[in-house]
Amino acid sequence: MQAFDFDNTIYKGESSFDFALFVLKKRKKLLKYLPGIIKILLDYKSCKLSPKEYLKRLNKFVPIFLENKDDIEKLVVEFWQKNEHKLYPHILEKIKAEDFIITSSPYFLLEPIKEKLNTTHFICSEINIEEGKITYLNFKENKVKKFISEIGKKKITNFYTDSYNDKPMMDYAEHAYLITKGKVEKIK
Numbered sequence: 001m002q003a004f005d006f007d008n009t010i011y012k013g014e015s016s017f018d019f020a021l022f023v024l025k026k027r028k029k030l031l032k033y034l035p036g037i038i039k040i041l042l043d044y045k046s047c048k049l050s051p052k053e054y055l056k057r058l059n060k061f062v063p064i065f066l067e068n069k070d071d072i073e074k075l076v077v078e079f080w081q082k083n084e085h086k087l088y089p090h091i092l093e094k095i096k097a098e099d100f101i102i103t104s105s106p107y108f109l110l111e112p113i114k115e116k117l118n119t120t121h122f123i124c125s126e127i128n129i130e131e132g133k134i135t136y137l138n139f140k141e142n143k144v145k146k147f148i149s150e151i152g153k154k155k156i157t158n159f160y161t162d163s164y165n166d167k168p169m170m171d172y173a174e175h176a177y178l179i180t181k182g183k184v185e186k187i188k
Contacts, residue, residue: 001156003147003169004095006103006110008162009179010117012086015105017041022079023065033061047165055137063132072108072129080112087116088182091160095119100156102147102169104139123147141168160184 007014020037024030040057043049049057066072095101095118101110107124114120123146126136138146143166147156159166159173162180170176176188 001154002094002096002099002158002160003102003156003173004091004099004159005161005163005166005169005179006101006105009160010088010091010095010101011083012088012182014041015083015109018083018086019076019079019109020061020065022082023075026075027068030064033064037061044165045163047163051137051139051142054139055134058137059133062127062134066127066129066132069129069132076109077112079109084113084116087113088179090182091179091184092116092118094160100147100151102138102143104137104143106134123150140165144168144172147172 004010007016017037024034040054040061044054097119098121099119100121100123101117101119102123103110104125106127107122108127108129110117110122110124114122123138123143125134125138127133128135136142136146156169156173158175158177159169160177160179161169162178164170170188173188175186178185178187
């Protein structure tokens with residue numbers, strides 16, 4: 001069994017950040033939040049955030065972006081119509097039906113494209129859209145804990161990711177591959 005991170009691994013970019021920008025373009029009044037969102041992204045990419053701090057900071061913005069709950073599903077579909085081309089075909093080819101996508105992205109964001117991802121096994125962050133808050137953040141060591149709690153101690157042969165935020169998953173897998181701009185490098 002293999003496992004794949006999603007952002008910058010299967011998808012070229014950070015899908016949640018790209019979705020936030022997409023929503024900002026549709027709802028111009030939210031543009032004032034862009035500096036805060038960029039700061040969170042930079043701290044995330046530099047591995048400076050603990051899961052607790054990351055969750056706290058994200059939950060400041062999630063309610064704002066989900067305030068029009070009835071519109072979210074439509075926006076997600078529109079987002080993927082525009083951004084589906086950012087899925088790496090050569091990575092998608094590696095994904096088999098028994099494999100897992102283990103990501104900090106929320107499931108509602110991946111749901112419209114799940115048939116393109118070649119598997120039905122997803123472990124994602126959980127968002128209560130009605131309350132507008134993240135209830136579980138699938139990040140760093142939480143990824144391994146959630147995988148084991150849902151699947152048991154099954155071994156992952158290959159894990160693909162773009163970030164050392166996934167070091168716990170790298171350590172759990174037999175082999176780890178780092179994806180940089182679509183290029184695959186074995187690091188373990």
